[in-house]
Amino acid sequence: MEVIPYYYSAYGLTLGSEIRLPPLKEINPCLVDVLIKRAPLLPSPSLQPTKIFRAGLQATFAQNGPQQLWLSWNPLLSFMVINGKEIILDTVQRDEDVLSLFTLSEALGLILFQRGYFLLHGSAIELQGKGVVFLGEPGAGKSTTVAAFAQQGVRVISDDMVCIQVSKTEPPLILPAFPQIKIWETTVAGLQLAKNELTAVREGVNKFSWHESISFTENAVPLEQIFVLTAPNEVEDAPVEVPKHQIPLELLSYFPLADALLQGEPLKDYFEKSITLAQVVPLVKISRPADFTKLRAFVNHLKTSV
Incomplete structure (x- = not known):
């Protein structure tokens, strides 16, 4: 034993x-x-x-x-x-x-x-009982955006990998990971977070784990909205909603594991689940501000609009 x-x-x-x-x-x-x-x-x-x-x-x-x-x-x-x-x-x-x-x-x-869960390389938060997911290429600011929400007391669902339970008969649910956000030192400075509440991460130079004082969701949360963050801009672009028929291919690009997994029956299953998501969850492309003051305004806007 x-x-x-x-x-x-x-x-x-x-x-x-x-x-x-x-x-x-x-x-x-x-x-x-x-x-x-x-x-x-x-x-x-x-x-x-x-x-x-x-x-x-x-x-x-x-x-x-x-x-x-x-x-x-x-x-x-x-x-x-x-x-x-x-x-x-x-x-x-x-x-x-x-x-x-x-x-x-x-x-x-x-x-x-x-x-059998549907996985995405991204981060997620809970707003008024609803799950909001942030996707994006490296450097787009997924964890930075989630940290800005967490700083305002918003509950974190996951950082780095989003796990979704997809059913043809029930609303999709985001499963809570564990209380941690990994952020670079520039984000720590920009958000004016206290370093004594963070621990160093071995993943890279000047990267930190924020896990002691964040508010964390412990129960599954209905998925309400997916945002794809584009590169931070000084001038904020207008949000663009992705047509439903394009969402499955968009989501495929954010699969967090080895691409070799998606072949044969697993690939078919992944696409079927992405099609199910596309029917009930909007996906919007949006740029987040590069400036941290504007980022706070960006977060406040999303808090009231989702």
């Missing part, structure tokens, strides 16, 4: 882990949905490069059907994810912050993918 030293909750799942996972908060021992353990991995098929970079390392990926997946940031660490129930971590690394950073990103994302 395996001894599980740590228990956590994230994305509506209970996690039992052999490794400590800051910034998750521990919960009482319970039956777990996902087991995270350290062990040598089974040999994988040929690992292929991905578009995923973390801590300056490019991830490689392999699969043996949809229920056996390998994700590696060689030589730092490697994962095998099995049946939506188990994450096996193979590494000599002992730094808890490093292990947590990689485990709680794409590795946990593979579990959610295997469980």
Whole structure:
């Protein structure tokens, strides 16, 4: 019988882990949905490069059907994810912050993918009981925008990866991740956040985790609106609503995991879910201000218009 030293909750799942996972908060021992353990991995098929970079390392990926997946940031660490129930971590690394950073990103994302959730590379907040998602290319300001909302007491649902439960008969729901926003030092300075409330992130130079004092949503929230943030501009462009028939392709570009996952039946499933979302959730392209004073006005406007 395996001894599980740590228990956590994230994305509506209970996690039992052999490794400590800051910034998750521990919960009482319970039956777990996902087991995270350290062990040598089974040999994988040929690992292929991905578009995923973390801590300056490019991830490689392999699969043996949809229920056996390998994700590696060689030589730092490697994962095998099995049946939506188990994450096996193979590494000599002992730094808890490093292990947590990689485990709680794409590795946990593979579990959610295997469980049939719709995933997007983005961030989400709760406004008046409704979920609002922000997508965008790197540098568009997803986390900065969410941090600006959080500074005003708005509840955060997730940062970096959005997990959506899509049904043909029920409204789509965003599942809460865990209380953390990762932001660069320029955002910390621009929003005038207190550095003593933040911790350094090993992912990059001058990047910080804000998790102690933010307000966090603990229950699933109905998805109301998706915004695609374009590059910050000094002159704010008018919002542009994307036609429903274009939304599935737009969402495909924000898939957060290895592109090789989306082939055959999984690709069909992803498109069917994106079509379902397109029928009930508007997607709007909007530029956020580069100036932090104008960003606050931008946030206030969205708070009253969503």
